[in-house]
Amino acid sequence: MTVPAAGTLPLPAARRGADALAAVLVALALCALCLGPFVSLKPNRIAEGEPLMLWSAVSGPAAAAVLGLLLAGLGALATFPKPAVRILAPASGLAAVFAGVIAASATLVPAGDKLARVSPDWGFWLAATCMALALTDSAARARPSPGLRVLAVAVTWLLVLAVLQAGLLDGLSVMREYAVRSEVFWREMARHVALALGSAAAAIALGLPIGLAIHARAGARDPVLAVLTAIQAIPSIALFGLLMAPLAWLAHAVPAVGALGVRGIGAAPAFIALTLYALLPIVAATVTGLAGVPPTAVDAARGAGMTRGQILRAVELPLAFAAVLSGVRVVLVQTIGLTTVAALIGGGGLGTFVFQGLGQTAIDLVLLGTLPIVAMAVTAGILLDAAAEGLRWTP
């Protein structure tokens, strides 16, 4: 049995007997499908949607298959709650409702109709959420190795991309929005990733030395952390606003800076603001990690004749590594989400769709921006968790 990594939540040990949580969640998903509309059908983008129950959205046998699969999963969970069942039941249920949406868009949208569109409705969302929760819980209880987790993420991505590539979801409203702006989508996606990764990398490059510098100096540590905490507390829009004037002045006063593309609005203030937000988690994680290094190990290293740099490289950094990596994880997840706001000051990114959609009350457009952001943040979280655990020094 593997020991859970420091920094991850302690998980309850695998229980014997019926796994109440997974069963309850799958039952809730069944109720959602029976009581709530599965999808809504709109003749065009602006028209009011018509809510449809599962059995009205897909053929009778298909609806029976989806509900039957969930029922079978519930029965299996109640009678035979092995870890494999706890993972397979919600996973197959999740696949079934997604297949239901694919089937609905194929059934409801006439071939060649470029205007009619199908949106998942609350019955679908609730059912999918319940089963995703059950799946996450069961998967976490099984304590998969870091390698297995990375593999699972990769397989999921390939599966989703294959489904998208095959056009199976083209009748969905989100995909309709994508179809008319696919070129813009990928440009903003690249922008989003560049902004998020770039500012996270800048925060690491700045935060690690700051953490190292203030770690041993109590007099400097508290003020620096207080300032960084204060920055975190500034609402993002306000921080963007605060940066506009000085950057506009800088670009004006120093033409060379202006020539680099720095303006009061755009990517530059977004990048700076995101970096500032990311500093606190990195610096705090570095300080925490270094504080966790046993003082006797550092004393012994000095006594053995290591220089200051050797102690840092050979003792302090390796022992603080797991904590620093968990700080990087927080920063990546946070920054991927926060980059959305960059769109408001012309910084671009997937937030562009979110705010356009909000302006046009086109919820499908909001989803086009939101879904990739959530997917990327979750992926980054899982990958870094796996990295933190896989690279730990403990035998």
Next chain:
Amino acid sequence: MDPMIVVDAVSRRYGDRTVVDGVSFAVPRGAITAVVGKSGSGKSTLLRMINRLVEPSAGRVLVGGRDVAEEPGPMLRRRIGYVIQGIGLFPHRTVFDNVATVPRLLGWPRQRVADRVGELLDLLGLPRSFGERYPSALSGGEQQRVGIARALAADPPVLLMDEPFGALDPLIRRKAQQDLLALRARLGTTVVIVTHDLDEALRLGDRIAVMEEGRLLQEGPPEELLRRPAHPAVAALMEGARRALRLLALVSVGDAAEPADPAAVGLAGRPRIDAEASLEEALSVLLWAGADSLAVDGPPGGPPREVTLRAILARARQE
């Protein structure tokens, strides 16, 4: 012969607090000097000034005749073994890598490092397979031995120990003390050991230095401190009422034994004691048996010897 370590009028001040105040003493080559004192007496700071983990505010320290201030601290410390109470093994490195620390800092070739680590594990009575383990997989006593192996890795002429056995339980502690004496006898290492435990100091020290509030109250052989304490605090530390027994604990039975008359009645039937035991133990055996002499075992092949109550009492008497 020149002393191995000379501490010459060394002081250390932090602000207006004087932690070590004008301390001078010398440690002969190959001797063990035990520094005793309560916590806060400045004994650890004194020790840490020998390898310059703490820089003296005044005075100087010579190791092997050379002023330690002449050399950069890290270079100096690679030539001086150092063991601390927390042991301070690197938890992310195997036992092998822990022991190899100083040889690698000194840039030894791989094979020489590997040979030396194996030798040290043998010397400390640790199986060579322990080399692959991590410190967390060892018991406290084993970790302690790895700590000493690491300190001895580059064969330093001087070993500094700061409460090295403080975290061990009494039985393992006793064993660790015997191991240290055996190591010293074998390697001829000069040792300075800091402890708050007087019994440990008496058991290990060829010389004892008593510290209080930064000052060195007295320094000399254990018997001298017991018989002629130079300061009321030293007398108090030696626990006046028990000092006769402490004196007996310093002397081995072999040193007090006299040839026995083979014709004497009942020599074979008398209680026996090993020549390595202390006179304190011999006295206890005598009291228990209600006898007035013991037959002495060993060394093998020697003439029969005995140790008498009269001889024991003479050793414990005030001069």
